[in-house]
Amino acid sequence: MKILVTAKRVVDHAVRIRVRPDGTGVDKTNARMSMNPFDRHAVEAAVALKEAGRASEVVVLSIGPKAATDVILTALAMGADRGVLIETDAALETLAIARLLAKVVAEEQPDLVLLGKQAVDDDASHVGQMLAALLDWPQATFASALSVDGAALEVTREVDFGRLTQRLPLPAVVTADLRLNTPRNAALPMVMKARQKPLAVRAAAEFGVDLAPRLIIEKVTPPAERQQGPILQSVDELVARLRADLASIEGMT
Amino acid sequence: MSVLILADHDLGQLSPSTARLVTAAQGLGDLHLLVAGQGASALAAAAHFAGVSKILVAEGPDALPTADSLRAALVALAPGYSHIIAASSSLGRDVIPGLAARLGVMPVTDVVEIVAPNRFVRPIYAGNAFEHLSSSEPLHILTVRTSVFTPAPLGAAVPVETLAPLAPGRVTTLRAERSAGDFPDLTSAAVVVSGGIAFGSVEKFAALGDLATALGGAVGATRAAVDAGYAPNDWQVGQTGKIVAPDLYIGIGVSGALQHLAGMQGAKRIVAINTDPEAPLVKVADYALIGDLVEIVPQLIAAFRKA
Numbered sequence: 001m002k003i004l005v006t007a008k009r010v011v012d013h014a015v016r017i018r019v020r021p022d023g024t025g026v027d028k029t030n031a032r033m034s035m036n037p038f039d040r041h042a043v044e045a046a047v048a049l050k051e052a053g054r055a056s057e058v059v060v061l062s063i064g065p066k067a068a069t070d071v072i073l074t075a076l077a078m079g080a081d082r083g084v085l086i087e088t089d090a091a092l093e094t095l096a097i098a099r100l101l102a103k104v105v106a107e108e109q110p111d112l113v114l115l116g117k118q119a120v121d122d123d124a125s126h127v128g129q130m131l132a133a134l135l136d137w138p139q140a141t142f143a144s145a146l147s148v149d150g151a152a153l154e155v156t157r158e159v160d161f162g163r164l165t166q167r168l169p170l171p172a173v174v175t176a177d178l179r180l181n182t183p184r185n186a187a188l189p190m191v192m193k194a195r196q197k198p199l200a201v202r203a204a205a206e207f208g209v210d211l212a213p214r215l216i217i218e219k220v221t222p223p224a225e226r227q228q229g230p231i232l233q234s235v236d237e238l239v240a241r242l243r244a245d246l247a248s249i250e251g252m253t
Numbered sequence: 254m255s256v257l258i259l260a261d262h263d264l265g266q267l268s269p270s271t272a273r274l275v276t277a278a279q280g281l282g283d284l285h286l287l288v289a290g291q292g293a294s295a296l297a298a299a300a301h302f303a304g305v306s307k308i309l310v311a312e313g314p315d316a317l318p319t320a321d322s323l324r325a326a327l328v329a330l331a332p333g334y335s336h337i338i339a340a341s342s343s344l345g346r347d348v349i350p351g352l353a354a355r356l357g358v359m360p361v362t363d364v365v366e367i368v369a370p371n372r373f374v375r376p377i378y379a380g381n382a383f384e385h386l387s388s389s390e391p392l393h394i395l396t397v398r399t400s401v402f403t404p405a406p407l408g409a410a411v412p413v414e415t416l417a418p419l420a421p422g423r424v425t426t427l428r429a430e431r432s433a434g435d436f437p438d439l440t441s442a443a444v445v446v447s448g449g450i451a452f453g454s455v456e457k458f459a460a461l462g463d464l465a466t467a468l469g470g471a472v473g474a475t476r477a478a479v480d481a482g483y484a485p486n487d488w489q490v491g492q493t494g495k496i497v498a499p500d501l502y503i504g505i506g507v508s509g510a511l512q513h514l515a516g517m518q519g520a521k522r523i524v525a526i527n528t529d530p531e532a533p534l535v536k537v538a539d540y541a542l543i544g545d546l547v548e549i550v551p552q553l554i555a556a557f558r559k560a
Contacts, residue, residue: 011378013511013512014511016381016511017378017381017382019381019382026377026378026382038493093359094350094359095353095354095357095358095359098354117493118493120378120379120492121377121378122377123363123376123377123378123379123492124350124362125346125350125362126350126353126354126360126362127350128350129320129346129347129348129349129350129351129354130350130351130353130354131354132320132321132351133324133350133351133352133354133355134354134355136321138319138321138422138423138424139320139321139347139351139424140424141320141343141346141347142343142347144486154427157343158343158486158487159263159317159343159487160263160268160342160343160344160440160487160495161263161264161343161429161431161432161487162429162430162431162432162485162486162487163428163429163430163486164317164426164428164429164430165426165427165428165429165430166319166424166425166426166427167424167425167427168423168424168425169423177493178476178480178493179479179480179486213359214358214359214388214389214390215359215361215386215387215388215390216386216387216388216389217384217385217386218372218385218386218387219385220377220382220383220384220385221382221383221385222381222382222383223376223380223381223382223383223518226518226523226537228535228536228537228538229538229539229540229541230540230541231530231535231540231541231542231543232540232541232542234542235542235544235549235552235553235556237542238524238526238540238542238549238553239552239553239556239557241524241540242468242501242503242524242553242557245500245501245522245524246444246468246501249443249444249500249501
């Protein structure tokens with residue numbers, strides 16, 4: 001089984017971002033960048049399947065600027081076999097990303113595509129589902145457990161009411177949730193070795209996909225600031241405040 | 254033009270999100286509500302919300318329709334509509350992006366404000382910024398954060414049209430496990446009581462459930478508390494869990510990590526109970542009590558049980 005796994009370079013999830021005062025977007029100047037955390041779980045799942053003898057090859061793909069080579073190297077150090085960077089400096093919409101991915105799938109012919117369930121910058125959670133629809137492959141989103149059984153997958157998904165365990169035939173698209181596994185930190189020798197692994201760089205324009213954005217971002221605004229309220233002195237005072245709030249909630253309904 | 258609303262439900266229950274979706278869609282056009290999946294006809298009987306002019310019913314083989322079978326039905330319905338709107342729930346998030354891709358439309362998801370029929374506001378970076386978008390797509394495909402909208406009341410009975418059943422998808426459901434506990438729906442509850450890793454054990458975390466019951470609220474948890482096994486995954490509040498916007502949010506032993514704040518900063522009133530006066534949640538709380546939750550929680554339970 002061949003696995004294609006995706007990795008997006010995003011502002012590190014621990015960085016508190018700042019909206020530019022002119023409303024034109026988020027200021028990423030000098031922000032620490034890293035692999036989208038959900039993609040780390042996807043890469044870990046792919047590498048674990050290979051180590052378990054379930055996968056023959058793990059190809060990692062990123063779409064982004066030259067600097068996105070970093071996240072490909074991270075995935076290669078974690079154990080992926082080779083990398084592909086589709087290079088573009090444009091901020092592509094998810095539909096364009098999914099269409100590029102569909103082209104790569106047509107070339108690479110993987111049996112399984114693993115992606116993070118969402119990227120922590122745009123928080124879209126689109127690409128896996130879009131790719132499955134474009135390929136007409138079955139999908140399992142928000143996976144917290146994954147096993148391969150012959151030509152089928154058994155996936156446990158995290159859903160609003162609890163957990164849903166489903167079986168789907170390969171080829172398939174799976175998006176990773178945080179409880180799928182614990183991503184490894186690559187040891188230094190693996191990081192050195194990653195640089196020796198094949199990494200193809202291709203221009204986004206060469207795939208013949210319409211990359212133009214459909215949506216217009218009119219402006220980006222920060223959330224309303226919340227002011228810190230008083231520190232109460234006793235449980236009795238807390239109970240009194242809560243009682244008043246509960247009474248006003250009941251008054252509204 | 255008409256607006257197609259995808260009713261949200263799970264395992265045979267209409268989700269409270271559905272009534273909120275109807276409110277979100279008001280003013281966009283003639284509202285049709287699609288109820289799809291196993292038992293759809295029965296669910297539809299409880300879905301005559303004021304403002305909806307027609308209910309469409311598509312029975313199906315799965316209690317929670319699979320993305321591929323539901324997508325096919327929505328693709329067939331799409332030509333008659335200017336908007337297709339679903340909740341940002343596990344159902345909506347699963348099917349909507351693929352539907353949009355299949356129709357060649359760029360979707361707008363997690364919408365918190367519909368400014369105009371083609372102008373929307375959605376959070377990015379875990380709610381630390383908001384994108385104001387306009388779209389010239391011929392069809393707008395949206396998911397909505399229903400917690401920010403009030404529920405529409407039930408109205409007079411409207412015509413129900415039965416569609417062809419959903420075709421079986423390629424995904425087979427083996428097991429559906431509903432998390433234990435008899436609490437209100439987290440994303441629509443007026444009161445949410447949330448706990449963090451500071452509780453220290455499953456047994457101590459259970460006290461939070463007692464407090465929620467005394468207050469008539471739902472229970473939430475931080476990612477760390479869920480990872481530690483104190484709470485089931487579907488209680489997680491945050492960027493990667495549920496987004497809640499209750500009238501009253503009480504965070505107990507919740508430090509207020511960025512990821513968690515993303516899930517609850519829409520709450521009208523925030524209350525923090527923490528040992529650390531410098532905790533980020535205390536900094537955004539409308540009022541806070543600094544102290545040990547082990548001592549405070551039983552006193553709160555006792556106070557509100559009496560009431």
